[in-house]
Structure formats: C-alpha cells, structure tokens
Amino acid sequence: MNYATQLRKFTTSQYIYSAIRISLAIVVPSIILAYFGLLKEYFLFPLATSFVGLTDQPGPFIRRRNALILAVISFFFVALVASFLKNYPVLIYLEIIFFGMFFSMIGIYGQRLAAVGSLSLVVLGIFIDGHLSGENLVHSLLIFFAGSVLYLLIFLIVSKIQPYKLAGQMIGENYLELADYLTIKSKFYQPNADFELLHSQVISQQIKIKNLQEETRETVFKTRKIVNESTTTSRLLMLMFLNSIDLHEKLMTSESDYRKIQESFGDSGFLTSISIYLSKISEELSNIGIALQGGTKAKPIYKIDQELSEIFEQYFDLRSQRLNAENLEDFMILRLILVRITDITDEIKTIYKVFTQDKKLAKSLSTGLDYRKFVTAEEKINFKVLRNNLSLKSSHFRHSVRITVALLVGYAISKLSFLGIGHSYWILITLIAIMKPAYSTTKHRNLLRLYGTVVGAVVAYLILYFIDSSTVLLAILLFSMILCFTFLKVRYFWAVLFMTIYIFLTFNFLNPGNVNLIFKDRILDTAIAGLVAFAVSYFVLPVWEHTQNLELMQKTAKSNLNYFQAAMDIFQNENANIQDFKLKRKDAIIDLGNLSDNFQRMISDPKNQQKKMELVHQFVNTAHLITAYIASFSQYSKKAKDYPEIDFASWNRKISAELLRTALILNQKKYHRDIVEDSQLKPEDSVEKLLEKRKKEILENEISNRRDPNRITRLTELKNLREILELIYDVAKEQRKCAEKLEPEIQSTIVKQ
Incomplete structure (x- = not known):
C-alpha cells in the first residue's frame, strides 16, 4: 500500500x-x-x-x-x-x-x-x-x-x-473509486487468484461507484455554474465527469474467462506483467482523482506509452514461441485483452491532456446531451406523495413506526429512576443514529456504535487521566471532532470512536472532574439503545431484504434488455440516438447497483429471512455479467455493415427474446411461443469457417512475426464480436432459468420450452 x-x-x-x-x-x-x-x-x-x-x-x-x-x-x-x-x-x-x-x-x-x-x-x-x-x-x-x-x-x-470546489472533489472521488475498481481487476491476472472473492469485491465496488455517480450527477448536472457557464473550469469539470462515466464502461468490458486464461498462460509470467501494468494505470487514476480533489493539475507518474509497448513486446514474444492451431483462440482472447487495456490507456492519456486546460478544448465541449434527463428524479414535495406512503405497504412508513416505537421505549427506560441515568438524551440520540430502514444496516451500525463507544470511552478516559494541559486537550478535541465528521459517512466505527472522545473532552471543559459519571452513562446509554434498536428492528414491522428482490430483479431485467437494444441500435444504425443509449446505460448501471446493494444487505438478515439465497446470488452474478458483456459490445467503433460475416439481425432477435422472457417471467406475464422460437434462432454466421481456415493455414505455413500493436486481424475482431454475442445469450439463458426457479408457482401460466 x-x-x-x-x-x-x-x-x-x-x-x-x-x-x-x-x-x-x-x-x-x-x-x-x-x-x-x-x-x-x-x-x-x-x-x-x-x-x-x-x-x-x-x-x-x-x-x-x-x-x-x-x-x-x-x-x-x-x-x-x-x-x-x-x-x-x-x-x-x-x-x-x-x-x-x-x-x-x-x-x-x-x-x-x-x-x-x-x-x-x-x-x-x-x-x-x-x-x-x-x-x-x-x-x-x-x-x-x-x-x-x-x-x-x-x-x-x-x-x-469556491463555487466549483465540491464538484471537483466529487468528480475526483469518482476517479479514485475507478482506480480501486481497476486494482481489483488487476488481481484476476495474479497467480492463484481467488476468483470468488474478487468477483464479490467487484460487485461491492460497483455499488460504491453507482451511488457516487448518482450523487455526482446531481451536483454537476443540476449546478447552474457547472452546466451553463461558459468558463473554462466549468466546461473542463463537465468533461472530466463525462470521461469518468465512459471510462467506467470501458473498465466493465474487461470481463473475461479468467480461469481459462490462467490455465493457458498462467505459467508464462505474462499475466503477472498485465497485473502490474493495470496496477500502475490504477495509480494514474488515483493521481488524477487526487489532483481533482485538491484543485491542482495532474502530471503522469509513469511513462505509460513505454510501459504498454513493453507489454506488447512480451505478448509478441509469447505469440512467436507458443502460437499453434490448438491455442489460436486463446491468443485471440489475450489480444483482445490488450485492446481493452490500450483503450483504457488512451482514455487516461486524454484525461491528462484535459488537465493542460487547453482553452480550445474546453470551449469546443458540446455533448449535445439534455443533462436534466441524466439526473435521478427526486420526489416532489407535495402532500399527495406523503399521503400515498401512509400505508403499511410503504417501507418508509414502517421505518417511521419503528423509529417512533424505539424513541417511546427509549424515553420510558430513561425515566426509570433505579437505573440512575444521568444523560438520558444519549439513549434517544443513539437510537436515531443506529436505526435505519434496513434491518441489516441497523444491525451493522448497532455493533459499530457499541464497539466505537467502548473503545472511544476508554481512550478518552486515559487522555483525561494523564493530560492536564487545557491547550493540549483542546487540540485533541479539535482533532477528534474533525476526524469524527470526516469518517461519519465512510468509517462509522472510527467516527463513533472520535465522537466519544470529543464528547468526553467537551463535557470535561464544561464540568471538570466528572469523567467517571460520563464514562458510566455513555456506556450504559449506548448499551440500552443498542438493545432497544435490535428488538424494535426485529419485531416491529420489519422490512426484510428478500421482499425487495423481485421488484429489483424486474427493473434490472428490463433495463438490461433496454441497454442491449440501445447498444444494438447504435451498432446497426448510423443515425442512432447517442443520448438514448447513454440514458439506457445509466439506468442499467443504477438498477444493477440497487439489486447488488440489496443482496449485500440480505446477507446480514437473519438466516430464516434469507429466502432463496443461492438463486438470488446467481441472478445478481448473471445480471453483472450481462451488463459487462453489453458494455463490451457497445465499445466497438465500427458498425454492423463492416462485419457482414455475422448475422446481427438474428442475434438481436435471439438475445432480445431471451432477455424478454426473463422480464416476463419475473413480471408473471404470459408470453407467446414466437418469443421462444426467436430465442432459439441459429444465426447464419461464417466466423467458424474463417477460423477453421486460419487454423489450417497455421498448420501448413510458418507463422509471421509481425509486431504491430495497432494491428488487429479482422478474424480476431469477428471472433470477439461473435463470442460476446454468444456470452450475452448464454448468460441471459442462465438468468432466465434462474428466474423460472425463483417463481415456481407462476410457471403453469407460462409457455416453457
């Protein structure tokens, strides 16, 4: 580190x-x-x-x-x-x-x-x-x-x-999260990689990126100075944020069959070189993010062009030594991995150019996008919205009831004289801080609050016991306060620890020599509030995460279908609407993040409330793969007309039908046999014939040692396109079968094949 x-x-x-x-x-x-x-x-x-x-x-x-x-x-x-x-x-x-x-x-x-x-x-x-x-x-x-x-x-x-300060810091944080995402991706190429753990980390990081992108969209797109002003700073910040979203899509395209790659090339040392290079690129992204947060200009850390050239030389050496007819397809996969890495490298080089703050570049920025459509809509403040949520069906209403019951119980306990509670309001404040709409979040914060309070109280007690200087205590108080507010959203244990320290010091300034009473009250009040919060969250109108699964799956299935169709439209149609595609991409990533977030919380629910956990996990994983593979497909700069060897019209019908079947199953709707027939189409491609021809050439002729990093054979492009389409279909089919198992009671109403 x-x-x-x-x-x-x-x-x-x-x-x-x-x-x-x-x-x-x-x-x-x-x-x-x-x-x-x-x-x-x-x-x-x-x-x-x-x-x-x-x-x-x-x-x-x-x-x-x-x-x-x-x-x-x-x-x-x-x-x-x-x-x-x-x-x-x-x-x-x-x-x-x-x-x-x-x-x-x-x-x-x-x-x-x-x-x-x-x-x-x-x-x-x-x-x-x-x-x-x-x-x-x-x-x-x-x-x-x-x-x-x-x-x-x-x-x-x-x-x-400082009108631009917050926007710059939030955009910078986007780049830092992308850097962490790329660091995780780099570990897939390391020897003895734990693929299950890494996939779990990828999903968690996707959730962070999704949440941060939503917050940043609101800040950037709804801030007049950022969107409408023609200043260089405002336009460059907008460009940097849009680049971060495009870069996120490029990073998502790096999904591959890592086990197969490790089996084929794990002993060569080349995959380790890729991992090291990706780590360096991750450092470059961190460097960009830190510069944006600090409002400074970023300069490259490494000579990434030279580093990339060395990676390509290693690849060509490996190719000349090992390439044969049997492993041709493995080398095609490896070549395409290098294409993706090159795309990411080019994106980073472009971002560094933006940091030169070239005024011509800034003034030429005109995306043609309607920014209002990219911001997640908030509920309008009107009575109708409030009235519609006054129902036990509303998770907000149920949470409000739990909060109210907890406050009533907490206040009643604080009035019990035999407990001798000196700071009764601490119970109420702790309850408000701990209790969240999700049981899993409440449970997690409850434990962190208790641990943070105990450790913080002990540290504060020792500070007050050994330090008499008011100046030193004031400095510690200020330091603790800053760290408390810093960690409040990101590291709750540390926030509570430092909060406890500065509360102890504050009360010591107001009423010196009373530390023993404060220590007792703080621990006791936190313990009481923790017990009340746990009991109320578990027994009073709980909202278990499994009850949210179906709705979130429906949204994810629908948004992935729309995302695929928008990507295919861009690929097949020269005049396709780029804004529509970007909106569909945004919806797919947001819905995927919400589903993944819900699943992560479900893991912390009681075992008896973890309904169909394995199937939900399978659905979440397939949803991630579908979104990533669609992102890979959408990265092609050429159009369908440039690849007549692939039957894109049939692939479009086939994949769309399979994705639609999943959406209809989850919505408990019947679908016609025509949809099943479309999903079983056999596209008339000629890629396999070309591949067999190439393998025969390799057997009969000496392999050329042409070393051009910018040259990608047409067959490699065709093979990759066909493979991506096959992967989208195969994973969509797996997801559809998973959806059928999730809702067995509705299968009698559906035409199954």
Missing part, C-alpha cells in the same frame, strides 16, 4: 474539507466564548452549529441552501415545542409520536430531507427534558437559533468563494 497516496486521498477529500469547515464553525466561537467565560451559558450556540452542519449533504447549491434553511426553521420549532412541553409527561409522549412519525416520513423526499428529519429528532432528544436549555427558555432558544444561522452564513460565504 502506498501510504503517501492514501494520505493525499484523505487530505484532499470532500469529507475532511467538510469536517474542517464544520469543526472550525463550532470550535472558533467556542474558544471566543470560553475566553470571555461564557461557554457554559452559551453552549447551545456551537451545538446548534454542529447540528445544522451535519445536515449539509453534497449536491447542487440551491438544494443545499434550501435544506439548510429548512433545518434552521425545523430545529428552532422542535426546540421551542419541546422546551414548553418538558413539564407535561403525557404531552411529551404525544410529542414523540408526532415528531417521530413526521420527521421520519419526510425521508420519502430524498436523503437531504432525511438528514434534516433525523437531526430534528436529535434536537428533540436534546430539549425533551430541558437538561441543556436551563430556566431561561427564550434566552436559550435564541442562542440555539443564532448558532443554527451561523452555519448557514458560513455555507453561503464558502460557496460564493
């Missing part, structure tokens, strides 16, 4: 940038207040700033601004109501029910409002018993409101000064 690169990734990321902004917004006013001896009295000021800062989700400026304004208003309203009802126990429980349901339900309008809702419930927990508000409610509420407004003002100022 290159630790210097990892450090640069970390220090230039949007996460630490946001964490430093929030931390300084909290700490600087706190230091000023402490200097004048007012920190205890005005403690709610930095606390409010932190709450509003945590609702600031990446995205377009207008949406972020509106969400922050909503957060300021919501927090003040919740604090106001909670403060005035704190002495009325019956009304407090009604308050929990109303706020619990409402602020959980607004999550139907997207992650931004879900964050506002969750933090509003945290505010409720803080003010519910008046522990921190004191006796002068008006004074406390005004302080809290002022602290909320502070972060909004800081956001507006920073956004004005």
Whole structure:
C-alpha cells in the first residue's frame, strides 16, 4: 500500500474539507466564548452549529441552501415545542409520536430531507427534558437559533468563494473509486487468484461507484455554474465527469474467462506483467482523482506509452514461441485483452491532456446531451406523495413506526429512576443514529456504535487521566471532532470512536472532574439503545431484504434488455440516438447497483429471512455479467455493415427474446411461443469457417512475426464480436432459468420450452 497516496486521498477529500469547515464553525466561537467565560451559558450556540452542519449533504447549491434553511426553521420549532412541553409527561409522549412519525416520513423526499428529519429528532432528544436549555427558555432558544444561522452564513460565504470546489472533489472521488475498481481487476491476472472473492469485491465496488455517480450527477448536472457557464473550469469539470462515466464502461468490458486464461498462460509470467501494468494505470487514476480533489493539475507518474509497448513486446514474444492451431483462440482472447487495456490507456492519456486546460478544448465541449434527463428524479414535495406512503405497504412508513416505537421505549427506560441515568438524551440520540430502514444496516451500525463507544470511552478516559494541559486537550478535541465528521459517512466505527472522545473532552471543559459519571452513562446509554434498536428492528414491522428482490430483479431485467437494444441500435444504425443509449446505460448501471446493494444487505438478515439465497446470488452474478458483456459490445467503433460475416439481425432477435422472457417471467406475464422460437434462432454466421481456415493455414505455413500493436486481424475482431454475442445469450439463458426457479408457482401460466 502506498501510504503517501492514501494520505493525499484523505487530505484532499470532500469529507475532511467538510469536517474542517464544520469543526472550525463550532470550535472558533467556542474558544471566543470560553475566553470571555461564557461557554457554559452559551453552549447551545456551537451545538446548534454542529447540528445544522451535519445536515449539509453534497449536491447542487440551491438544494443545499434550501435544506439548510429548512433545518434552521425545523430545529428552532422542535426546540421551542419541546422546551414548553418538558413539564407535561403525557404531552411529551404525544410529542414523540408526532415528531417521530413526521420527521421520519419526510425521508420519502430524498436523503437531504432525511438528514434534516433525523437531526430534528436529535434536537428533540436534546430539549425533551430541558437538561441543556436551563430556566431561561427564550434566552436559550435564541442562542440555539443564532448558532443554527451561523452555519448557514458560513455555507453561503464558502460557496460564493469556491463555487466549483465540491464538484471537483466529487468528480475526483469518482476517479479514485475507478482506480480501486481497476486494482481489483488487476488481481484476476495474479497467480492463484481467488476468483470468488474478487468477483464479490467487484460487485461491492460497483455499488460504491453507482451511488457516487448518482450523487455526482446531481451536483454537476443540476449546478447552474457547472452546466451553463461558459468558463473554462466549468466546461473542463463537465468533461472530466463525462470521461469518468465512459471510462467506467470501458473498465466493465474487461470481463473475461479468467480461469481459462490462467490455465493457458498462467505459467508464462505474462499475466503477472498485465497485473502490474493495470496496477500502475490504477495509480494514474488515483493521481488524477487526487489532483481533482485538491484543485491542482495532474502530471503522469509513469511513462505509460513505454510501459504498454513493453507489454506488447512480451505478448509478441509469447505469440512467436507458443502460437499453434490448438491455442489460436486463446491468443485471440489475450489480444483482445490488450485492446481493452490500450483503450483504457488512451482514455487516461486524454484525461491528462484535459488537465493542460487547453482553452480550445474546453470551449469546443458540446455533448449535445439534455443533462436534466441524466439526473435521478427526486420526489416532489407535495402532500399527495406523503399521503400515498401512509400505508403499511410503504417501507418508509414502517421505518417511521419503528423509529417512533424505539424513541417511546427509549424515553420510558430513561425515566426509570433505579437505573440512575444521568444523560438520558444519549439513549434517544443513539437510537436515531443506529436505526435505519434496513434491518441489516441497523444491525451493522448497532455493533459499530457499541464497539466505537467502548473503545472511544476508554481512550478518552486515559487522555483525561494523564493530560492536564487545557491547550493540549483542546487540540485533541479539535482533532477528534474533525476526524469524527470526516469518517461519519465512510468509517462509522472510527467516527463513533472520535465522537466519544470529543464528547468526553467537551463535557470535561464544561464540568471538570466528572469523567467517571460520563464514562458510566455513555456506556450504559449506548448499551440500552443498542438493545432497544435490535428488538424494535426485529419485531416491529420489519422490512426484510428478500421482499425487495423481485421488484429489483424486474427493473434490472428490463433495463438490461433496454441497454442491449440501445447498444444494438447504435451498432446497426448510423443515425442512432447517442443520448438514448447513454440514458439506457445509466439506468442499467443504477438498477444493477440497487439489486447488488440489496443482496449485500440480505446477507446480514437473519438466516430464516434469507429466502432463496443461492438463486438470488446467481441472478445478481448473471445480471453483472450481462451488463459487462453489453458494455463490451457497445465499445466497438465500427458498425454492423463492416462485419457482414455475422448475422446481427438474428442475434438481436435471439438475445432480445431471451432477455424478454426473463422480464416476463419475473413480471408473471404470459408470453407467446414466437418469443421462444426467436430465442432459439441459429444465426447464419461464417466466423467458424474463417477460423477453421486460419487454423489450417497455421498448420501448413510458418507463422509471421509481425509486431504491430495497432494491428488487429479482422478474424480476431469477428471472433470477439461473435463470442460476446454468444456470452450475452448464454448468460441471459442462465438468468432466465434462474428466474423460472425463483417463481415456481407462476410457471403453469407460462409457455416453457
């Protein structure tokens, strides 16, 4: 591992940038207040700033601004109501029910409002018993409101000064995730590769890339300055993001029969050279991503042209030594792997050229795309959407009920005097942080919260025991706060660990010498909240992942069919709509990512809720392969007319029919025998004849040692095209059989063959 690169990734990321902004917004006013001896009295000021800062989700400026304004208003309203009802126990429980349901339900309008809702419930927990508000409610509420407004003002100022910063960081993160993806791919060429583990890692990485691309699309395509401004920076950022999406498709095309390749060439050492080269290309992508995050220009690390030339020389040496009629097809596969690697290399070279910020290049950028169509639609904020989700059929409604029940139980437990809980609101805050719509996510965060709290409490206790210097403690507090906010979305255990440390230090500043009570309360409250969260998630209207499988499979099957037909249309039709193809590609990758994500969560569900696990796993794997093979097919620059030896019309009907059969089975719809007949067509290709002819030539004649990296024989192209079409069909057929097994009760209504 290159630790210097990892450090640069970390220090230039949007996460630490946001964490430093929030931390300084909290700490600087706190230091000023402490200097004048007012920190205890005005403690709610930095606390409010932190709450509003945590609702600031990446995205377009207008949406972020509106969400922050909503957060300021919501927090003040919740604090106001909670403060005035704190002495009325019956009304407090009604308050929990109303706020619990409402602020959980607004999550139907997207992650931004879900964050506002969750933090509003945290505010409720803080003010519910008046522990921190004191006796002068008006004074406390005004302080809290002022602290909320502070972060909004800081956001507006920073956004004005650095309008492109977030977009650059998010685009850079896309390249870093692509680099990790390529690193995984490189390991398939290493000796003794664990293919099952690597395939699992590929699927996990695809999920990360899908989620990040969706967030980045919203930020880039919906930010006026990025899309509409004619500045060099805005156009170059747009170009860099579009290139990252195209590069992702190229990386997906690298699917091959790795076992067969290892059997044929594993002993030659050539595959190890490919693995090393791909690792270097991965480093180049990381270098580009870090430069984008940091707002600097990237320069190549390696002489990739020279490195690639050496790879080709090794290939030609191997070819001249081993090529014969029996292994001709194996060498064709190897040659095409080098074609894909060359394409990826060329893409990276183009990206480096963009970093020269050539103004002519920037100004000539005109994709002709309607960007609005590439952004995943969010639910419009209207009452109808909310009303339609007020049903037990809605996963959002069921989650809201679970959150509300958990808060009611948690609050009731906190009032049990024999437990001697000193910071009861920690139970409520922990419940809100742990509980998520998916049981598996709740279970995972529950464990991480417990481990992080225990370790963090022990570390904080030792810090306070051995260190007396206020200056050193303040530095540790600031450092812990920054790391907590940095890791909150990506490393929850570490976020909780550092959160616990800075909470201990904060309370020590406010009330020195009380560390033993804080230690006991923190551990006890976390344990209680963990038990409540587990029980409620398991027993109260749970939504198991297997219940989502069918709908996600339906979407994936449909989007892969549309993706294939769009790719075939581009291939056969000179005037095909490139935007339609890119939209279909986007839908296929998003639906595939959602299905894979759901399957990963299903693994963490109780064993009795892991319905048909093996079949679902098989369906997910075949869906990945189909998408990857379609991506390979779509990479050909030539058109169908250039390959008359292949019957593309029949292949189109054959594959489309097989993909359609799967979609119809999953939707429990009948299909006509004509579809079955189409799926069994035998395309009239002449590739096999040409291949046999070439093998005969190799047997009869000496093999030429022509070493031209840019030359690919027509037969190699034909063989690859035919093989890709066969692979798409074979995997589609395997997926269709899997779909039939998934829904045996509906097979009587379907014509099967």
